[in-house]
Amino acid sequence: MEPANAWRTTLKSRIVVAAVGLFVWSTGIEARLVYLQVYRHADLVARAERQQLRTVAASGKRGEIRDRRGHVLAYSVDADSIYAVPTEIANADEAAASLCGALDDCSIADRQTLADRIRRGRAFVYVRRQVTPDQARRVAALQLEGVGFMPENRRFYPNKELAAHLLGYVGLDNTGLAGIEATYDNLIKGHPGTVLIQTDAKRQAFSRVERPSTTGADLELTIDEYLQHIAERELRAGVEYAGAEGGSAVVMDPRSGAILALANYPTFNPNAYRNFSDDARRNRAIQDLYEPGSTFKIVTASAALEQKVLTPADLVDTNPGVIRFGSRIVDEDKHHNYGVLSFTDVIVKSSNVGAIKIGLRVGAQRMGIYARRFGFGHPMSPDFPSESPGILWDPARQTESALASMSMGYQVAVTPLQMATAVSAVANGGELLQPRVVRAVTRDGVRTAVPRKVLAHAIERETAAEVTDIMEAVVDRGTGRSAQVEGYTIAGKTGTAQKVENGRYSGTDYNVSFVGFVPSRNPAFTIVVVVDSPHKVPPYGATVAAPIFKRIAGAALQQYGVPRSVNPAPPALAVHHDADDEHEQPLDLARGKPTSTTGLTPNIVTVDGKAPGTAAVFPDLRGLSARDALRTLARLGMTARLNGAGIVIRQVPAPGAPVDRETAATLWLARLRTEATAGEERHVAATP
Numbered sequence: 001m002e003p004a005n006a007w008r009t010t011l012k013s014r015i016v017v018a019a020v021g022l023f024v025w026s027t028g029i030e031a032r033l034v035y036l037q038v039y040r041h042a043d044l045v046a047r048a049e050r051q052q053l054r055t056v057a058a059s060g061k062r063g064e065i066r067d068r069r070g071h072v073l074a075y076s077v078d079a080d081s082i083y084a085v086p087t088e089i090a091n092a093d094e095a096a097a098s099l100c101g102a103l104d105d106c107s108i109a110d111r112q113t114l115a116d117r118i119r120r121g122r123a124f125v126y127v128r129r130q131v132t133p134d135q136a137r138r139v140a141a142l143q144l145e146g147v148g149f150m151p152e153n154r155r156f157y158p159n160k161e162l163a164a165h166l167l168g169y170v171g172l173d174n175t176g177l178a179g180i181e182a183t184y185d186n187l188i189k190g191h192p193g194t195v196l197i198q199t200d201a202k203r204q205a206f207s208r209v210e211r212p213s214t215t216g217a218d219l220e221l222t223i224d225e226y227l228q229h230i231a232e233r234e235l236r237a238g239v240e241y242a243g244a245e246g247g248s249a250v251v252m253d254p255r256s257g258a259i260l261a262l263a264n265y266p267t268f269n270p271n272a273y274r275n276f277s278d279d280a281r282r283n284r285a286i287q288d289l290y291e292p293g294s295t296f297k298i299v300t301a302s303a304a305l306e307q308k309v310l311t312p313a314d315l316v317d318t319n320p321g322v323i324r325f326g327s328r329i330v331d332e333d334k335h336h337n338y339g340v341l342s343f344t345d346v347i348v349k350s351s352n353v354g355a356i357k358i359g360l361r362v363g364a365q366r367m368g369i370y371a372r373r374f375g376f377g378h379p380m381s382p383d384f385p386s387e388s389p390g391i392l393w394d395p396a397r398q399t400e401s402a403l404a405s406m407s408m409g410y411q412v413a414v415t416p417l418q419m420a421t422a423v424s425a426v427a428n429g430g431e432l433l434q435p436r437v438v439r440a441v442t443r444d445g446v447r448t449a450v451p452r453k454v455l456a457h458a459i460e461r462e463t464a465a466e467v468t469d470i471m472e473a474v475v476d477r478g479t480g481r482s483a484q485v486e487g488y489t490i491a492g493k494t495g496t497a498q499k500v501e502n503g504r505y506s507g508t509d510y511n512v513s514f515v516g517f518v519p520s521r522n523p524a525f526t527i528v529v530v531v532d533s534p535h536k537v538p539p540y541g542a543t544v545a546a547p548i549f550k551r552i553a554g555a556a557l558q559q560y561g562v563p564r565s566v567n568p569a570p571p572a573l574a575v576h577h578d579a580d581d582e583h584e585q586p587l588d589l590a591r592g593k594p595t596s597t598t599g600l601t602p603n604i605v606t607v608d609g610k611a612p613g614t615a616a617v618f619p620d621l622r623g624l625s626a627r628d629a630l631r632t633l634a635r636l637g638m639t640a641r642l643n644g645a646g647i648v649i650r651q652v653p654a655p656g657a658p659v660d661r662e663t664a665a666t667l668w669l670a671r672l673r674t675e676a677t678a679g680e681e682r683h684v685a686a687t688p
Contacts, residue, residue: 060190061153063216065167065180067225068258068439072158074167074181074270079154080136082127084118088146092118095144099127102138129172130154155181161267163228165283166221166437169270178273178281180219180437183385187441190216217443222258222436226628227251230555231261235529238548239265243536247529248285248416249552254424254517254526256452257433260556262417286387289413290511290530293497294350294479294541296409298423298515301347301470303362303370306463310358312344312470318353325401330356330408333496347470348478350494352408359407360400367406368395373458374422375432376414380455383437390414409497419515420528425458426467427491427517427526432456472520483514483546485554487564491523492516492549494541499533509533514545518553519565525556561619620655621648621667629667639664646671 036044065074082099089095096115100106106114117125128135130152139147155170168179174189176182191214231249239247251261264284268276282288304310321337323330330352332338338351346354359367371377377392391413393402405411414422417435425432434453441448459467471491474480479494495513498505513530517523529545529552537543556562618636621629629648633640641664650668653659 060174061215062155062170062174062181062190063188063218063442065188065219065221067221067223067228068260069225070220071225073163073221073223073225074155074157076153077156079130079152080133080149081129081152082131082136082139083148083150084125084127085146085148086118086120086125089118089144092116095147098142098144099139099147102142103128103131103135104138155270157270159225160269160271162225162232163223163262164267164270165264165281165285166223166262167270169273179283180221180383183383184219184438187443188216188219190214217441219438220440220442220447222253222260222439223262224260226559227261227552227556228263230559231263231552232265232267234548234551234555235263236265236267238529238544239531241536242531242534242544244534244544245532246284247531247548248288249530249548250285250416250420250526250528251552251556252420252424252435252526252528254427254433254523257421257424257435258439259417259435259437260525261552262437283384283386284530284532285416286384287415288532289388289390289415290513290532291410291412291497291500292414292419292513293409293495293511294355295419295423295493295495295513295515296412296414297347297350297355297407298426298467298471298493299370299374299376300355300359300362300367300407301343302374302426302459302463302467303366304343304358305466306370306459307362307366309361310343312342312466314343315340316343316346316351316354316357318346318351318357321353323353323356323404325404328401330404344470344473347493348473350474350479355408356404359403362407364395364398364403367403368392368398370458371406371412373432373456374425375418375455375458376412376422380418380421381435381437383435384417387417388415390418409495416513416528416530419513419530420526422458423493423515423517423528424526426464426471427523428464429461430457430459430464432458468520471516475516479542480514480516480546482542483516483549483553485518485550485557487566488518488553488557488562489520489565490516490518490553491520492546494546496540508535510539512539512541512544514541514549516549516553518557519562521565524560524562525553527552527556555623558620558623618653618655618657618659618665621651622655624648626667626669633665641666642669643667644669 062074062076064072064076066072084095086092092115095118096111099114100111114127127139127147131139136149140149153174155174157164157167157169164179166179168181168183169177170181171177176185176188181188231251235247235249238244247265249261249263250259252259262285264282266280268280273281305312310316317340318332318338319340321332321335332352333350338345338349338354341349341351341354343358345351346358362370371392376390378389379387381387393406393411398406402411421432421435432455434455436450436453438450440450468491471493472489474494475483475490475492480490480492483490483492493515495511495515497511498507499509499511500506501509511530511532512534513528515526515528517526527549529548531544531548533539534544619632621632624632625647626642626645630640636659638659643666646669648667649670652666653663
């Protein structure tokens with residue numbers, strides 16, 4: 001080839017080499033793209049989303065919890081949570097110091113922890129959740145780059161300690177941790193929303209998208225806010241007066257199983273539950289087991305009467321005041337010798353020897369059957385999943401000595417709720433009802449009521465009537481005289497039992513209790529009071545628990561307008577409204593006998609508008625606040641003149657007088673001071 005054309009050959013060679021190189025390069029690129037886009041597609045997309053997207057859950061708004069009158073017990077309020085985007089913060093230490101200064105409650109350790117979290121460089125970190133409005137304003141005033149606010153919901157309990165153990169509390173993640181809040185968490189909490197945060201290659205946030213959460217269902221409880229307040233107030237006063245370690249009180253409607261009040265002391269504030277000990281947060285009424293002592297003699301008596309082992313008039317020889325089981329000796333309290341007693345007086349005088357002889361005649365097998373019929377030995381309510389089942393011996397393994405102990409209320413362990421449920425079975429004529437605290441659930445505007453549920457048939461109505469007669473005698477002339485409420489017949493029983501410490505019965509610590517229902521022949525309330533280890537007064541149910549019962553019962557009867565059962569007022573026809581019935585219920589106020597089996601409504605004084613000319617009686621307003629008294633009078637179409645401030649201590653017209661809507665009532669009010677006399681606290685009107 002001529003030298004003049006050699007360049008052509010060189011050019012062609014170079015073009016071929018370049019083309020081959022370009023082909024190989026493009027083939028490699030395409031192969032890599034195929035590998036990344038096809039074989040690694042899912043993995044790379046997921047990795048990109050993790051790097052570029054941050055999804056934060058936004059909790060749903062919890063539904064409200066209300067009492068049976070519609071008063072709000074728990075609701076959710078808006079609260080800001082402070083967050084940081086670390087990639088937008090230049091100096092983590094300076095930012096942490098500024099934030100802690102604005103929050104005003106950080107320790108040195110808290111500040112260092114916050115700085116470390118920001119320094120890690122994640123796309124999103126919480127600085128502080130659910131801060132107060134003042135803290136939010138101070139942080140916003142800093143105008144820090146990379147710091148923002150996220151709206152959340154914070155649970156708020158407007159009445160603070162009221163019904164704290166029953167309601168429970170909610171954690172920062174909007175999850176119920178105790179009480180009704182935990183039991184019905186799935187219903188109350190609603191559906192959570194999400195917050196989507198997008199970041200660029202430098203992990204700088206440039207987009208924030210929110211999907212709103214939904215509100216949960218509302219709960220309507222059987223609790224009466226006023227009765228709950230009364231039960232807590234009187235329990236606390238009684239526990240402190242007796243120098244006791246704690247106590248519980250349960251108020252129940254014996255005809256429906258609805259719990260009207262459930263109180264424990266000591267208590268806590270669910271708005272700041274972390275500041276209280278586990279002991280203060282423990283729901284003693286459903287978790288604490290105690291040997292009931294003589295209150296369990298109600299079961300012993302019921303079994304004997306139901307099985308016709310004895311009649312109320314049969315005689316029981318308790319001589320010489322002691323009974324032996326091998327080397328074991330059981331005697332009466334204070335070493336009494338009651339001699340020969342009737343069956344009724346064995347319970348009235350709370351004779352241990354007499355109860356043991358009755359229990360031995362009933363037998364271990366039948367005693368075990370009736371103990372279970374009354375609800376002992378297993379949990380009672382689905383509303384309390386943490387409820388203790390109690391302890392009940394297997395009858396097949398029970399010795400004669402163990403049966404003797406059981407007959408007088410030892411070697412059996414119960415909760416206050418179980419005892420209230422058992423005695424309610426006597427009060428309502430023999431039905432063991434499931435205790436409940438949720439009255440209705442409202443979701444999407446639809447209210448669904450929780451029905452009354454019968455768990456078992458404990459005893460026949462005739463037996464219940466005989467046991468009621470005996471329990472009336474206990475309060476009338478026996479150990480329960482300090483539980484008497486003027487104007488009402490009460491059926492009740494005292495109980496005193498030594499506590500077990502280190503496997504032995506203590507000589508200084510006792511569980512004392514009183515259980516009863518009122519009015520005894522047409523019960524509106526079953527009330528149980530249990531006090532743990534009183535030390536300042538003699539440790540007996542009669543001296544400690546019965547006076548607390550008396551004060552709770554007196555306030556409940558007054559608030560609910562329950563007519564007197566002793567020397568009752570003239571008859572008048574009233575109308576009863578109760579969502580448990582879902583219909584109106586006529587009530588004979590003189591006889592105190594409603595036509596159905598549900599409880600009463602507070603201050604029932606209104607008259608059926610369809611029956612013109614029917615008279616109504618003026619209610620007893622004494623002890624009510626001015627607001628509640630005026631609300632009651634408004635339902636009668638009446639007005640009132642008020643003198644003083646505090647609670648009503650005197651009224652004109654008098655309780656039970658015919659209603660004259662043309663005349664204004666006059667109410668005198670005064671504030672209360674508390675004093676203790678004769679071993680019993682009482683409230684005395686102070687000069688306004």
